[in-house]
Amino acid sequence: MADLYTVNKSPFEKNSLEAVIRFSTEGAAILMLEDGVYGATKGTVVESMITGAENKKFYALGSDLKARGIAEDRVIDGVELVDYAGFVDLVEANEKVQAWL
Amino acid sequence: MSEVKNFMYLNRRAPYGTIYAWESLEVVLIGAAFDQKVSLMFVDDGVYQLVKGSDTSTSDMKNFMPTYRTLGDYGVRHMYVDQASLAARGLTADDLIQVEWEDWETEEEIDNIVEVVDADSVAKLMSESDVVFSF
Numbered sequence: 738m739a740d741l742y743t744v745n746k747s748p749f750e751k752n753s754l755e756a757v758i759r760f761s762t763e764g765a766a767i768l769m770l771e772d773g774v775y776g777a778t779k780g781t782v783v784e785s786m787i788t789g790a791e792n793k794k795f796y797a798l799g800s801d802l803k804a805r806g807i808a809e810d811r812v813i814d815g816v817e818l819v820d821y822a823g824f825v826d827l828v829e830a831n832e833k834v835q836a837w838l
Numbered sequence: 839m840s841e842v843k844n845f846m847y848l849n850r851r852a853p854y855g856t857i858y859a860w861e862s863l864e865v866v867l868i869g870a871a872f873d874q875k876v877s878l879m880f881v882d883d884g885v886y887q888l889v890k891g892s893d894t895s896t897s898d899m900k901n902f903m904p905t906y907r908t909l910g911d912y913g914v915r916h917m918y919v920d921q922a923s924l925a926a927r928g929l930t931a932d933d934l935i936q937v938e939w940e941d942w943e944t945e946e947e948i949d950n951i952v953e954v955v956d957a958d959s960v961a962k963l964m965s966e967s968d969v970v971f972s973f
Contacts, residue, residue, distance in 0.1 A: 747852050747883050749927070772855030775886065780928025804854055804899060806891035811928075820896075 739764035741831035745771035746838060748783045755786055757837045763792040766831055768824065769816075770798040777816045778807055787813055798824060844875045846967035849884035854899060859887045862973035863905055870912035877916040877967070878909070881960060884973075885923045888952060890935045903935065910939035910951055917952045920960050 742761050748754040754776045757767055769777050776783060777797040787795055799818040802809070809818060819827065828834055847866055851858035869876060880888055887906070894901040909917065917937055924930060936950040955963070964970060 745855070747855065749883050750851075772852045772883075775852065775883070775927070778928055782926045784928075800896035801854075803893045803895075804897045804901070805852070805886060806889040806893070806903075806933075808891065 738832045739766065740833055740835050741766045741768060741827050742835045742837055743768045743770060744773040744776065744837050745769075747772040748776040748781075748786070753837045754783070757835075758786055758790050758793065761793060761835075765793045766796060766827055767793055768796040768798065768819070768827060770801050770824075774798060774801045774805060774807065777802070777812050779811050779813050784813060787816065796823075796827065842874060843968040844877070844966065845869060846964060846970045847876070847878045848964070848970055848972045849878060849880045849887055850882040851973060852883040852886040853892075853902070854894075858973045859884075860902055862971075863902060865971060865973075866909065866914065867905075867912055870914070873913070876912075876914045877918065877963070878914060879918045879920075879960065879964065881920040881923050883923075885919055885927065885929065885934075888917070888919060888934045889929065890933065906935060907937055910937050910948075915939060915951060918960065918963060919952060919954045921954050921956050924954065 739762050742757045744753045744757050746753045774797050795816045796819050797816050799820050847862055849862050853859040892901055892903040931954045934952055937952050939948040939951045
């Protein structure tokens with residue numbers, strides 16, 4: 738069982754997402770939330786960080802995407818959207834939570 | 839007020855995740871009471887402040903996007919957006935809100951004061967301003 742990693746900072750302002758991809762183990766669940774959800778959008782200069790990552794599963798919090806005006810069809814393919822209940826499920830399903838700020 | 843100055847508000851942070859965007863908006867609205875020439879500049883993550891379609895109904899936050907649309911009524915005459923910052927984020931001008939402006943005395947109207955500009959223009963506009971507030 739691997740860990741759940743949360744990222745709440747914009748990938749354009751901080752390297753939290755890049756760091757989490759680099760320092761997470763195989764099978765990691767990586768959840769983008771708050772300003773972190775910008776990392777889950779298509780067509781950005783940082784998109785390849787996610788599309789190029791292997792053996793990691795990415796999630797994004799739907800309500801934070803909605804608040805920022807990002808429609809579901811602009812989310813990178815393979816990134817799974819979750820609601821707050823889904824967030825709780827991820828916490829339960831993984832060993833522990835690592836918050837990368 | 840003896841002298842009219844050109845005020846520039848520089849916005850470089852995304853909305854919601856931090857308080858910067860909201861604070862900037864508050865200061866712009868307060869400043870509007872002083873009859874100055876007010877422009878807003880959006881660069882880096884600041885361009886996210888103008889992305890349309892914001893819906894905070896499931897996130898328990900105040901949606902302050904409608905406030906941006908009223909800025910034209912508060913004397914804001916220009917809202918500039920850096921083209922390269924948009925492109926880096928997979929965005930275009932079509933993704934942004936439009937803000938109308940009208941001069942109540944002359945009845946001059948402008949449909950949209952949101953303008954996408956290049957980096958050289960950003961530099962020039964910033965340097966030509968009398969006062970720059972950074973958020």
